[in-house]
Amino acid sequence: xxxxxxxxxxxxxxxxxxxxxxxxxxxxxxxxxxxxxxxxxxxxxxxxxxxxxxxxxxxxxxxxxxxxxxxxxxxxxxxxxxxxxxxxxxxxxxxxxxxxxxxxxxxxxxxxxxxxxxxxxxxxxxxxxxxxxxxxxxxxxxxxxxxxxxxxxxxxxxxxxxxxxxxxxxxxxxxxxxxxxxxxxxxxxxxxxxxxxxxxxxxxxxxxxxxxxxxxxxxxxxxxxxxxxxxxxxxxxxxxxxxxxxxxxxxxxxxxxxxxxxxxxxxxxxxxxxxxxxxxxxxxxxxx
Amino acid sequence: xxxxxxxxxxxxxxxxxxxxxxxxxxxxxxxxxxxxxxxxxxxxxxxxxxxxxxxxxxxxxxxxxxxxxxxxxxxxxxxxxxxxxxxxxxxxxxxxxxxxxxxxxxxxxxxxxxxxxxxxxxxxxxxxxxxxxxxxxxxxxxxxxxxxxxxxxxxxxxxxxxxxxxxxxxxxxxxxxxxxxxxxxxxxxxxxxxxxxxxxxxxxxxxxxxxxxxxxxxxxxxxxxxxxxxxxxx
Numbered sequence: 001x002x003x004x005x006x007x008x009x010x011x012x013x014x015x016x017x018x019x020x021x022x023x024x025x026x027x028x029x030x031x032x033x034x035x036x037x038x039x040x041x042x043x044x045x046x047x048x049x050x051x052x053x054x055x056x057x058x059x060x061x062x063x064x065x066x067x068x069x070x071x072x073x074x075x076x077x078x079x080x081x082x083x084x085x086x087x088x089x090x091x092x093x094x095x096x097x098x099x100x101x102x103x104x105x106x107x108x109x110x111x112x113x114x115x116x117x118x119x120x121x122x123x124x125x126x127x128x129x130x131x132x133x134x135x136x137x138x139x140x141x142x143x144x145x146x147x148x149x150x151x152x153x154x155x156x157x158x159x160x161x162x163x164x165x166x167x168x169x170x171x172x173x174x175x176x177x178x179x180x181x182x183x184x185x186x187x188x189x190x191x192x193x194x195x196x197x198x199x200x201x202x203x204x205x206x207x208x209x210x211x212x213x214x215x216x217x218x219x220x221x222x223x224x225x226x227x228x229x230x231x232x233x234x235x236x237x238x239x240x241x242x243x244x245x246x247x248x249x250x251x252x253x254x255x256x257x258x259x260x261x262x263x264x265x266x267x268x269x270x271x272x273x274x275x276x277x278x279x280x281x282x283x284x285x286x287x288x
Numbered sequence: 289x290x291x292x293x294x295x296x297x298x299x300x301x302x303x304x305x306x307x308x309x310x311x312x313x314x315x316x317x318x319x320x321x322x323x324x325x326x327x328x329x330x331x332x333x334x335x336x337x338x339x340x341x342x343x344x345x346x347x348x349x350x351x352x353x354x355x356x357x358x359x360x361x362x363x364x365x366x367x368x369x370x371x372x373x374x375x376x377x378x379x380x381x382x383x384x385x386x387x388x389x390x391x392x393x394x395x396x397x398x399x400x401x402x403x404x405x406x407x408x409x410x411x412x413x414x415x416x417x418x419x420x421x422x423x424x425x426x427x428x429x430x431x432x433x434x435x436x437x438x439x440x441x442x443x444x445x446x447x448x449x450x451x452x453x454x455x456x457x458x459x460x461x462x463x464x465x466x467x468x469x470x471x472x473x474x475x476x477x478x479x480x481x482x483x484x485x486x487x488x489x490x491x492x493x494x495x496x497x498x499x500x501x502x503x504x505x506x507x508x509x510x511x512x513x514x515x516x517x518x519x520x521x522x
Contacts, residue, residue: 169379169386169387169390172376172378172379172383173376173383173387176376176377176378176379177374177376179338179374182337183362183367183368183370183436184390184391184439185360185362185390185391185392186387186390187357188359
């Protein structure tokens with residue numbers, strides 16, 4: 001009895017780690033946008049939903065090769081993010097934050113309803129079922145391993161982009177001092193556009209990974225949106241390293257918590273609320 | 289090199305500068321002196337495009353600055369060392385310098401300009417991997433000047449380089465300005481430390497409540513009764 005119990009715990013720990021990779025990817029994208037543009041995209045996870053539908057239509061229905069379908073979906077979501085930036089975010093930059101919350105919150109309901117209208121609330125999946133890896137008593141799904149691996153590669157690519165290019169440096173710098181960016185010859189509007197493109201491209205990548213594990217429906221964004229947002233706040237809004245750490249902590253709490261009770265999400269929220277009292281600036285955030 | 293004619297500017301409806309005209313010729317070092325709140329910082333901000341003009345013209349080597357976008361002014365050879373240094377505190381010194389070379393015309397020269405800045409200020413080379421926010425005031429000022437030099441400017445605008453520094457560091461900063469001048473750069477420097485700045489520049493303008501009150505050679509102004517009384521406390 002004792003031995004089997006340990007296997008379950010180990011499995012939960014590993015699954016938590018694997019799920020944390022995808023959550024970290026999502027929160028990195030949202031954090032990037034929050035930190036650089038200083039706007040909270042409440043509707044960020046709805047882009048993931050559209051990305052999953054893109055995969056469904058391209059791969060599941062039109063039978064585009066899966067890698068090509070993934071690249072097309074990522075590009076599509078990145079462009080969609082750029083469109084949202086220009087049409088909705090850009091006109092209300094510099095306005096009181098409540099306007100931005102209302103606008104992106106409104107967009108969330110619009111996108112959900114729009115998807116319902118187009119594709120109904122029917123659950124769909126792309127019909128890929130990856131097998132399960134067995135290590136003795138330990139069962140691990142290939143879909144999760146793949147998602148974790150690709151998410152890590154995606155994050156390393158992002159880090160290289162941020163550290164090696166001039167645009168990447170500008171993205172780091174802009175949240176530290178917005179006003180003097182023009183003295184460096186930086187067009188802040190262009191940095192905002194690139195950030196929206198990259199941040200939403202990450203949402204597209206996450207969609208390609210999540211579609212292997214979850215059924216698609218218009219409200220699937222609600223499964224990832226709130227937790228992504230909580231991760232960003234827990235890590236310190238705009239603090240990418242904080243978000244990365246917070247993603248793994250929360251996914252472990254959910255995964256291991258699920259082993260002992262039905263209230264795994266409750267455990268995560270309680271942890272979040274307690275941490276907000278202890279460190280309101282976020283895990284790695286600085287006091288302001 | 290820089291030609292300012294009939295400049296009126298301010299923040300919103302508040303006008304801070306009235307009909308300013310001044311010139312800076314190639315190779316010259318010119319200072320704008322005056323009391324707190326006279327509009328010295330706004331003058332530099334107007335030149336580098338940080339605030340819009342109400343009227344007047346600004347020309348850099350004959351090119352009208354109103355014809356280019358604010359962030360493109362750097363490409364014309366104007367670099368601005370802002371008030372309070374304004375480094376990126378969470379980035380290393382090296383990364384701060386890299387940001388200074390962001391302009392398209394400067395990107396190709398990144399390595400070469402970095403070596404130039406390090407040869408001019410050897411102290412910076414020792415600190416290259418240190419976070420800018422953790423450096424001393426003097427080092428930060430050095431870094432801010434170095435960052436501005438990264439864009440290979442012809443004209444360097446400096447806003448109160450000695451502000452907030454200990455007296456012994458102030459001496460070092462003025463020594464840096466001499467070194468920059470020796471490299472053949474044209475400098476326009478705004479200062480409250482009148483006595484010191486008049487020793488490193490050729491000419492100066494006196495700005496009082498948004499208007500130019502006086503101008504002349506540094507040596508002559510140093511002898512002027514009014515300036516000695518009002519700004520040097522002699």
